Amino acid sequence: MNRNIQQIEKTIQAALKISHRDKNSVTLVCVSKSVDLETTQQVVDLGIHQLAENRVEKLLHKKSELVSNEPLVWHFIGNLQRRKVKEIINEIDYFHALDTLKLAGEINKRAEKDISCFIQVNVSGESSKQGIRPEELDGFIEALQEFSKVKVVGLMTMAPFDSSNEELRNIFRTLNQLKQSIEMKQLSYAPCHELSMGMSGDFEIAIEEGSTFVRVGSSFFDKEEKEVEER
Numbered sequence: 001m002n003r004n005i006q007q008i009e010k011t012i013q014a015a016l017k018i019s020h021r022d023k024n025s026v027t028l029v030c031v032s033k034s035v036d037l038e039t040t041q042q043v044v045d046l047g048i049h050q051l052a053e054n055r056v057e058k059l060l061h062k063k064s065e066l067v068s069n070e071p072l073v074w075h076f077i078g079n080l081q082r083r084k085v086k087e088i089i090n091e092i093d094y095f096h097a098l099d100t101l102k103l104a105g106e107i108n109k110r111a112e113k114d115i116s117c118f119i120q121v122n123v124s125g126e127s128s129k130q131g132i133r134p135e136e137l138d139g140f141i142e143a144l145q146e147f148s149k150v151k152v153v154g155l156m157t158m159a160p161f162d163s164s165n166e167e168l169r170n171i172f173r174t175l176n177q178l179k180q181s182i183e184m185k186q187l188s189y190a191p192c193h194e195l196s197m198g199m200s201g202d203f204e205i206a207i208e209e210g211s212t213f214v215r216v217g218s219s220f221f222d223k224e225e226k227e228v229e230e231r
């Protein structure tokens, strides 16, 4: 796994260099949803402190069991049911999938502090994807103003699995443009400086297009690595 992490970090640095960006301008978030507690502990022991999960119970379990010499930063990705908001919302640092006002209302009601949220945008228009449509974004942000504990730190998107590199680039570039248009409004509740985009298959392109949070899962845990270690 150490080798995988080194490879991911090398790729991140190369993408930052190509796009003339600062070395520390991307946060690598490890998506540990597909691995158990022990494997997640190994990742933490290797110095990764940003973790993402997409199930409430799993996140809470890992959060209570993991041992770390530095505070862990918790990200919730994926669909969050409204009835589960109260269990999780004060346990996380970032929520990456805000896409309805009802959910924003529930978060606002249950939050004991400001909650850093990414609005999930369905840039590609793929019907199976969560997220609001780009043309709804301005109105959505305006409506969020009434929820004082919901802080819009940025936008998030997922590209369709089968996108070509050109399509990926277009999707990420579009999200970046949307982000900039909101940033320019200088809203105190929606600074919107961040972009959560890029997964194992596409984080290099996402960084070249301005991503500041990459959500990488399978690249940490793929099997080739194990074989190398066992040799």
Ligand SMILES: *Cc1c(COP(=O)(O)O)cnc(C)c1O
Binding pocket: 031, 033, 054, 077, 078, 158, 199, 200, 201, 215, 216, 217, 218, 219
């Ligand atoms: C699973 C998941 C990821 C990580 O995907 P990999 O391809 O394993 O890197 C990132 N973001 C979201 C929202 C996910 O559900």
